[in-house]
Amino acid sequence: MSHNENLLEVDGLRTVFDTSEGMVRAVDGVDVTVRRGECLGVVGESGSGKSVTFSSVMGLVRSPGRIESGSIRFEGRDLTRLSPREMRAIRGRDISMTMQDALTALNPALTVGEQLSEMLDAHDEDLPARGGARRRAIRDKSVEMLRLVGIPSPDSRLDQYPHEFSGGMRQRIMIAIALAPGPKLLIADEPTTALDVTIQAQVLELISEIRARLGMSVVLITHDLGVVAEHCDRVMVMYAGQVVEEGATVDVISNPQHPYTRGLLGSIPRLSLRGKPIRPIQGQVPNLVGLPPQCRFYSRCPDRTEACLQFVEMRNVGSDRRARCIALTQEEVA
């Protein structure tokens, strides 16, 4: 695998939060690879560490949280070694992230236009140096961005505040702001969870379309395996702070290897299953404080055995596929 095929390589990332109840190991040894131009889906239940993993990549983890170990390589540069200033320059220009909650992530006191300009002003290097020409160029680019994400009459809407837009439009404005400086990687944290299906379809199609047009890579964090199936090339399944399975989306969905992935797929109610019982995963996500070193899915796994009470490594289980389960045999990689 050649090195520059990979835009982002995260290796052994551990991010912890010190809380009054003990240390929460929110991300515990996570590896992520994002290739150029691909869309990587990240799925898992609430609290599995999806947001924290990518906040770590963005250098946005704040106290009481910290990155304990691991490397985050973006185009070969280790982001964990950058100064806060260098990191700020990368954020926005090279990597952007849209947050889970669009209303709270947008600044309510600034107009949409002001927020877009701020981003462009800080990161766009193709703009005229200063003065009226620069201001006009920023305004034009802002209008263009809003048009790109399908906001009608963008010129007049630039001067409105976030609360004057509906949920779907806010989400699209967040995407416009994230895309304005032309990043190489867009991380979209549950861009559609709060939206209705018809609006969800609009937003997701918009992201796919822009990805194809600009050739950027996208990380799509979601609860919805259907969304992954339709929009992502590869998928990474997370559980309790670890990656438990990853591979090409078609392979993972048609032939899930890890019991948790199977459980997730089995939990989706489907029209075709009417009258037949669904098989939900029993129990709930374990508390992340003071977990024993055994397989984290042990308490809920239908296939558990004595052998699972030890640390379980990621194993190669096919070409370009990995899973973390002791019942799977390690394959030699060609």
Add this chain to the structure above:
Amino acid sequence: MTSTANPLLNVENLSKVYEGRQSLANRLAGVQPFSVRAVNDVSFHVERGEVLGLIGESGCGKSTLGRAVLRLHEPTAGRVRFDGEDVTALSAGALKDMRRRMQIVFQDPYASLNPRSTVADIVGLPLRLHGLARTGAEVREKVARILERVGLNAAHLDRYPHQFSGGQRQRIGIARALISHPEFIVCDEPVSALDVSIQAQIIQLLLELKDEMGLTYLFISHDISVIGYLSDRVAVMYLGEIVEMGPTDDVLARPRHPYTQSLMSAVPDVDAPGKHQRVRLAGELPSPLDPPKGCKFHTRCPLAIDACKREAPVSEQVAPGHQVACHRLAEDLSVWETGAEAGTR
């Protein structure tokens, strides 16, 4: 599967208008208060033992309809009959007795439980209100029994809601609704706030309880897969009106209303990604403060013609028990065939 002579619930021409309160100053200035027609002239019935699924985008009036049926929100017009009795005409006392037989499970597992009450108080409340248990010990015993049934146990009796996860709270809400042995339950998006795996647990629990206790559900959801999985019939709602209703297999296999068709094509499918051609519904739900004239869907409908802007379509029967309200039914079109993207973006 058409209506029998004696459905458990029969709703006729139900409407609910929310009126803004008018201040004296506004009245003097002649300013009209806002009024939202959240539910507009809706009729349907639910058979005993049946699950009627109600689906639609957020803000289309699903919760309002569910609450108006239970008279939690007083209907503006129309009639609700439960087991032959006119609920809309009941006196306060008779309504209280009726509440024992009709219950509701709420969407938000965090907001629907009083944070200052213990589980025993929350779940035991119906017993005390309706005199279904004589002593405190009897209340606790009955609560413990129903808690076991929904997957919790007696050790949880004296805990407070914040000590439970979302899925567990939803189980508490279900126990509260079931403890008075009701016949009919409005489930207002009971799984929408939950993770997939927990969602599946709760759906399964609700279905088991339905069979065991002979319940009838009005099941509200915005998720077609959930509705498709568990309901016998579906009603599709758009801006306060039911635009299509019929047996689930029929409606979801062969949706006839352009809105139902678009809704179905918007759902991402794990099994067959990209299976159906996409119709992208342009724009968003119009403001219910100022709904479009004529067919309310015409601002987003790929098949809209001039007549749609002027006249509201009337519901027609297209198959046994399957009704649709659309001007272009006779032409038997589908939004997929148009290919074109509709409306203005």
Add this chain to the structure above:
Amino acid sequence: MTSAAIHSPPVAKASGAGQTIFQRNLRQFAANRLAMASVGVVLLFVLLAIFAPFIAPHDPNETDLFRRLQPPAWQAGGEWAYLLGCDALGRDILSRIIYGSRISIFIGAAVIFVATTVGIAAGLAAGYFRGWVDVAISRLVDILLSFPYLIFAIGLMAMMGPGLVNIILALAYKEWVIPCRVVRGETLATRELEYVEAARALGASSAHIMVKEILPNILSPVIVVSTIRIAHVIILEASLSFLGLGVQPPTASWGSMVADGRAFILGAWWVSTFPGLAILLLVLAINVASQGLRDAFDPRFQE
């Protein structure tokens, strides 16, 4: 087969096992040192008030013209038996301050108790029933608020005449407006929550909903506001006494003590200053303590 009973999930531990929100808040309050010190000061005053006869070195009303305007002990002409000096009638200032704390604290507490009870009832009714009940109560509140507080109390006292009960009534007449507004606002918001709707769906009466479902959930902000207001009431009572409309002589009250000393402020500063300091200290302590309460109990002030 039952799906759920097989695997009874453990109770989520995330939010602190076995603890009510109240206990958590209380712990947070206890961790605030300054607030705890203030609570100590307030408690000290309360103890002084209760055990005044045992603590006060002299009879507060015993006059002795030989000790007229005797300075505090550490000044020339002072005496350790009369630590803070004596007033124009030769009464021991320390003893009068100790006895005066009874009036201040009793009136403060009584007014707040009456006002909070009335305010909660009116606020619950206005917020829960809305409609004309709300309009009537809110108008009354607006009208009362348009009068300056002290002028209003002075007018009432002038009408009713002096006396402990009348002071309490004169102050409570307007004071209930404050908790009433808080309760009304919180009730309006809380009545829309799903658990209130759930109680209604189960057939609960309005009284049950107001008292059992809404009240416990809005009590914290009311208690916080009421504690803050105790300090105001104490100042108001002192002002009334200062103006001669409060507790009648010879009963010791901090306000009237400050008023008595006015004439001698240049020559005998101690007569006004020590009761003034007592007012300041108690009011300050109550304010700091109630702010600590607010920080701990009102989630809007929490991180």
